[in-house]
Amino acid sequence: MNRSILILMSCGVAALAQPAAAQDVGPRVDRLEREMRAVQRKVFPGGAGQMIEPQITAPQTQAAAPGVPATSAIADLTARVSSLESQLSSLTGQIEQNQYQLRQLREAFEAYRKSTDAKLAAGVALPAPVTSDAAPPARDVAAAGDTRDAPPPRINAPAATGGDRAKQVAAIAKPSTGDAGEDAYTYGYRLWQAKLYPEAATALKKMVADYPQHRRASFAQNLLGRAYLDDGKPSLASIAFYDNYKKMPDGERAPDSLLYLGEALVQLKKPADACKVYDELGDVYGDKLTASMKADVAKARLAAKCK
Template sequence: MKWMCAPKALTPKILTGALGAALVVVATPAAAQSDARMDRLERQISALQRAVFPGGDERFFEPEIRPEARNQQQVTPQVTTTPLTDVLARLDAIEGQLARLTAATEVNENALSAMEMRLAALETGGTVPRGSLATATPAPTPTPASRPTGVIPVPDESVELPAPPPQPAQSTPSAARVAAVEAIVKPVTGDRGDDEYTYGFRLWDAGFYPEAQQQLSLYLEQFPGHPLNSRGRNLLGRAFLDAGEPRAAATHFFENYQSDGQGERAADSLLYLAESMIALGDTRRACIALAEFGEGYPALAVGRLQRMYEGLGARVDCN
């Protein structure tokens, strides 16, 4: 019977075998044979302890020599014992050692399972709280939600769109244009963010696309996190698209969709991104954007944006 094994080998069968061997020792009539077998059993237990706990950690088994034990031996009177009482005492010690080894093995297995769970979570990009090492209960597997991924996969290429080229310096607007722009009233409702966005919308709606681009960019810069940011980024992209600048428009549409896939106008931006790609002659990316929209926003594909979705799909061959 070999006892030199890993902690996980301490199964109930092995523990039962050890206790059974000890009982056989008690039942053996020959005292010399009992002592020899008991000595061998104790040596095996001691070797097992050192294999499980290298270094002789005193938390799990006591050292063979202690100063205080020497002092006690000096003052404690000798007690006469019989061979049977010696065997019973040694059996009690063996049972105590086995109990400590069993408990330590369970702790080690528990910690190992927790570490494996934490490693698996880290490899899949999840997070495991620090206290998770105290339990081996695995975390439930998250159920994938039907929501847009926020990333448009582009095979063999980076999905990042190139930055828009620098715009040539614009000529000074005419007096008539300045007067027309000034005629558009900027609202004052007490919500400055809402007022800035609404003013940009009015400029775009009136066809003043460069002015709308400037106003909406100012709104997004001054009011990050405003409830209308998704609308503002989408409208900024439309101001560039309507001005005949599809590449600059695509940059803003992609940013709006990627930054908040659940935003109020994220789905719209995905379709306008496809329209921008069609205008640039990039059919492949247009098809990717349309496929992402159909998968991520099935309700809108048959609802509010159905006509635009089907119209764009008819303009490209995605088969």
């Protein structure tokens, strides 16, 4: 009698334990479904919150052979839920890591784009253009409307070295008119005319630095670019021309700097870029260009085959 009562009581305890376990598994399954939907919204933004079946599924397990003892259904369900929780946690970590790496790639690309745009704007990457031995136009003469300092046609001659070069530099007269800025520009111009390009560049840079507000500062900056071009330093020349246009857009030689920059691009076989420069020149300075310069721009556009 007592034994029968014990057996009935143990069966009742087991029956009560299974609903309790089921109650514990239910909330965990609900939470897993919510988290899986959140993960799918991250991975499949266009899924509209629907559960999407995976393309790769785990192989189905073989059914247990008859007669093999099996665990209870509640124990199996609990184990499967625990496994799902572990897999979901791992998947969430992988998604966060991928998003972090994607942000790093975007930041690196943005930094590279900004650096490249800055170099292109400054013309640093431009290779050497082919310079002409023809006489420079009268736009670079020492005084506006005064052609007394216009250089004669250039003659190819070997560069002087050592003592000969020092004598050539010493032979260049430094003007003294009482206008220090004018004198500094004229001296740089005379050095450039004598093909003493490094010395001319030094003098012209100093003039711009010492007298940035002088009307000849724009002349000096433009001629600095010409000196660099003639000395086989096109990268520095590009920077000089670009700075003259950007820093002194109202200067008298800002349009000339754009024209020379366009000519250099044509020589570099970049006619499309040259046409953009000529378009900029016309848009900004169209009503201020002299008849002579308009003719030069027309010839340049024809050479670049601009539309």
